[in-house]
Amino acid sequence: MDRRVQRTRDMLHQALISLMIEKGYEAVTVQDILDRANVGRSTFYTHYVGKQDLLISGLKNLSKHLLEHQRAALASKGSFRETGLGFSLALFEHVHSHRNVYNAIVGRQSGTVVMTELRAVLADLVRNDLKTLSPNERSSSDLPRNAVVHFVVGALISVITWWLDERSKLSPAEADAIFRRLTLPAILNQGRPL
């Protein structure tokens, strides 16, 4: 890829991130990004459709990273209780090491756009995992798979949000443990009616 293209896109990503930390996603205008990145207006629009497009393209990296962790966990031996949702710890760690960015996102009420994109990424991962747990869509007493996928993703996002609100008094491992303690029993007890 042309070096100029790389440079430009890097500058734009950096600019967006640093601006989000300062003002929150919504408050950032395209003009802000251009000024910070030192990139011409028309240039921006040749690369991205808009602010959100730039954001989404940044989330692709995270997605790849989590996918690797998931694959590793699925390959190893163990019950679902141990190997299931094998990307969750990696996610908590990623959030922790970028917590200034995430704080700018979740605190501000603005970050719902970002979170929506993140949801989509996570839903794919969770669906993968559940497929290995029970490859056939559903046995008679199971819950619909999509319901469970939505449930898990919602729970995960919620715990992360809470954890960030607490300003990381807990380590990533501890937060992950809470998430798993709340969520895994629900998944595994599916077949057992109330």
Next chain:
Amino acid sequence: MDRRVQRTRDMLHQALISLMIEKGYEAVTVQDILDRANVGRSTFYTHYVGKQDLLISGLKNLSKHLLEHQRAALASKGSFRETGLGFSLALFEHVHSHRNVYNAIVGRQSGTVVMTELRAVLADLVRNDLKTLSPNERSSSDLPRNAVVHFVVGALISVITWWLDERSKLSPAEADAIFRRLTLPAILNQGRPL
């Protein structure tokens, strides 16, 4: 309250709702609302700060409704498994009877603003419930209450979202049962570590 004020606010609410159904929340402009409601621009801004303010004021009714159901459930005898989260069925029923509105909200990726407001309303209700379950903040092995609150709200919103996506193949009672089957065990097993 001055009858003119009532009329104006009613018209504005109706307009917003019908427009949301047609275009989704984000796509609606203040001007759209004014045209539909037949209300002057300056009038709008004397009543509401903006589009979102109008929306939020509409959610107040729902909040009151759910609170009543919760109070009734808490007053009745029974284990937490039966009386806990006593507003959930009422919520599923409310969503069902306004499903055209909610479909416009959740489908469109736009509705995150609405959902954020709804989250806040639900968090208050859930917190109420959990307080009655264990009035003291936490025994040693319990999870932090806020974590559980976030978890429950996230799960609830997720199940509702999924349910709407399925275009209501299930009755409100069935969807509610799924939610409770996934969530209540997680709450009740809190003290039991993995």
Next chain:
DNA sequence: ACGGTACTGAACATGATGTTCAGTACCTCA
């Protein structure tokens, strides 16, 4: 060093937001 591609930057069109204010209509309350 050449051909091609990417970047520039200013100008423009568009469209939404929110404010102002003098004039008009309507409501409440006595």
Next chain:
DNA sequence: TGAGGTACTGAACATCATGTTCAGTACCGT
């Protein structure tokens, strides 16, 4: 029922963000 107050009107204006266009310039890959 009428007087006084309050709410609504609507047009004009200021502001600001978005997204497009295009001729000119700088830089890259080979």
